[in-house]
Amino acid sequence: MWRKIWFETKRIRPIPLSFKCHTAPDGALQQNKQKGSVKDKVRKTIKKQRAFCSAVLNHFDHQYSEELGDLWPSARAVLLDPQSWQYGVMLNRFSAVTDITQILLSLGFSSLPPQTDASASLCYGASAASNSKYEEGQDTLLSPHHISKCPPEDFSLQPDTTSQDSLSEFTLSLPHSSLRCYIHPHPQRFPSQAHRPGWLKQYYLLNAASLLPVLALQVRDGDKVLDLCSAPGGKAIAIMQSATPALLCCNEPDPHRRDWLSKTLESFLPRSLNSRVIVSAQDGQFFGHSEAGFYDKVLVDAPCSNDRSWLYSSTRHQGEQRLKDRARLPVLQAQLLRSALSAVRRGGVVVYSTCTLSMFENHAVVETVLNDFPEAELEDLWEEIAVPLSKYFTFSPHPACGQTQPKPSLLPLNSRLGILVVPQPGRTWGPMFLSRIRRK
Ligand SMILES: C[S@@+](CC[C@H](N)C(=O)[O-])C[C@H]1O[C@@H](n2cnc3c(N)ncnc32)[C@H](O)[C@@H]1O
Structure with missing residues (x-):
């Protein structure tokens, strides 16, 4: 098993001297x-204004006013004001x-x-x-x-x-x-x-909500961890800050993004960890078949609509194309989650996360996969993460804060399957959805 991983992966390489940092969020400053x-x-x-794409905004208005209820207008205001982020x-x-x-x-x-x-x-x-x-x-x-x-x-x-x-x-x-x-x-x-x-x-x-999936993963020293969709590597770095796993396999099929990932790892981790942290290039949908039951913890930080950046699509055409992609994403996301559940050992956990507010890519994906995975058991992140951190993040649904709830028909789906961080004025973290599933 180990050898197979080794042959299908490559060690992280030294950084070329001309490397420029890509690891910060959009608009972050370079020291140059x-x-x-x-x-x-x-x-x-600070002066730079960004134009939003009206096609994407209209789509969000339609979908999120339904899904988030009264939380949407304030979330919308944050997404439309990058200077508040x-x-x-x-x-x-x-x-x-x-x-x-x-x-x-x-x-x-x-x-x-x-x-x-x-x-x-x-x-x-x-x-x-x-x-x-x-x-x-x-x-x-x-x-x-x-x-x-x-x-x-x-x-x-x-x-x-x-x-x-x-x-x-x-x-x-x-x-x-x-x-x-x-x-x-x-x-x-x-x-x-x-x-x-x-x-x-x-x-x-980073967007501090990005740490929540890593906290939910609860990596311990000596764990074997798979970061199935790893580039550019922010969560991989966070995992290595929280513990010293025996193995962290960072998987990324896109060659350019994999390069970026390797550079991130090299910028943050000492060479002495090279034998523990490896980079793999597989299609994550099939990872679980080749490495079945090998990992203690698997993170699926899935490719998703990325509401923050898609809202600022550079042309209407790009925005419309992305909305078409959006409709196709849940199929890929469900396949990645199934693969992760195969890759994790019995008793191990999978954390599924996205940075979109869309229920189709969040709750619905988790529910679909649970339906055909009888060994999978949802874990409650509400008490463990949402309650202790509700001072810092706005979670939906959030009965304690007296927010107006989304449609009653959506509520059971909402609260059971995962927690959603919704950006709000003054605490602009998110969007971030996370769900933890244990393989029985
Ligand atoms: C949301 S990003 C991951 C961000 C990363 N976890 C971090 O914290 O920096 C999703 C990644 O999944 C990758 N991806 C797309 N399709 C994939 C697939 N079939 N298998 C695995 N990864 C895939 C994308 O290239 C992208 O880099």
């Missing part, structure tokens, strides 16, 4: 001295120990998930040890004035980042994790870090 100061770059980014900063435990945490805290960022003092010091200890063992590094020249500032959208909906009770109040039922992510109540952006040969990047910028 030759093209002007970071401050100049910040201003340019927030970014999380996930620290890289393998890079040099730095003063970045202090900078983040001084700027009003707070830890997500909240860290107890004990777990924070455990993490620092691990980080320092990791660094001295793996890589020589120094701090980058990052200071608070490198951060872009945008006006807050709505103070009333923002989490209280100064509240100390949050440290003990929201304890996820997870082992002490070395995953460290910082979020800010306002849309403040750190500049992304350019690749520098011999250095590991210190942090990864």
Whole structure:
């Protein structure tokens, strides 16, 4: 089995010197001295207006007003205002120990998930040890004035980042994790870090909702993990922050995206992990047949409509083409989920996630696959993730917040099959759907 994986995969390769960073979200800043100061770059980014595609917006209006009820108008407002979007900063435990945490805290960022003092010091200890063992590094020249500032959208909906009770109040039922992510109540952006040969990047910028599927996966040291749809590698990096699996197989069939994935892995992980982290090039729909029952944990972060970026399709034609693709995606997604359920061992878990609000790609896919997989058992993420983190993310449906519910006919489907993060003013994280299935 192992050999087969090895032959069908390739080791991650050294990064070419000309590599440019692609790992940050759209519009994130590049630190590039030759093209002007970071401050100049910040201003340019803030001024830039993006045109949305009306064909896609009309489609969303039609579908999401039905599926999300009163949550849709505010979610729509966030999606149409990229300047309100927030970014999380996930620290890289393998890079040099730095003063970045202090900078983040001084700027009003707070830890997500909240860290107890004990777990924070455990993490620092691990980080320092990791660094001295793996890589020589120094701090980058990052200071608070490198951060872009945008006006807050709505103070009333923002989490209280100064509240100390949050440290003990929201304890996820997870082992002490070395995953460290910082979020800010306002849309403040750190500049992304350019690749520098011999250095590991210190942090990864991301939509903080992207961490939820990784938290739901509950990777432990020594697990064999498959990241079935892996490029560009954000969740693979998050997995490696949270534990040290015996094997992390990052699968990506698209050659260009696989290159991007390899570069991400090389920018964040020390070479000493190369034997544990491998890159595979299979069509994920068939992975489960070739590696049946081999993995403890499988993440299916499926190709999906990607509401945030599809809304900004560059032409009407592209938008319309994407809407046609959207209709076909559930078939592929269900096939990927079936394949993942075959790849996981009995007792192991599969997490299915997307970054669309669409029920057809979320709840309906999970329900379809469960119907023909009697060994699969849904697990409740509501109590485990949605309740403890409801201060930071808006989940749908969310009875505790008194939101108007979507159509009653959609409710049972909604709450049972997975949790959905809906972007809202002041907490613009998402869209992100996640569902966890255990193979009995
Ligand atoms: C949402 S992205 C994954 C993002 C990634 N997990 C991360 O966190 O950076 C979905 C990925 O699935 C890949 N994909 C598309 N078809 C696939 C297939 N048949 N099997 C496996 N992956 C596929 C796409 O190329 C894309 O890179």
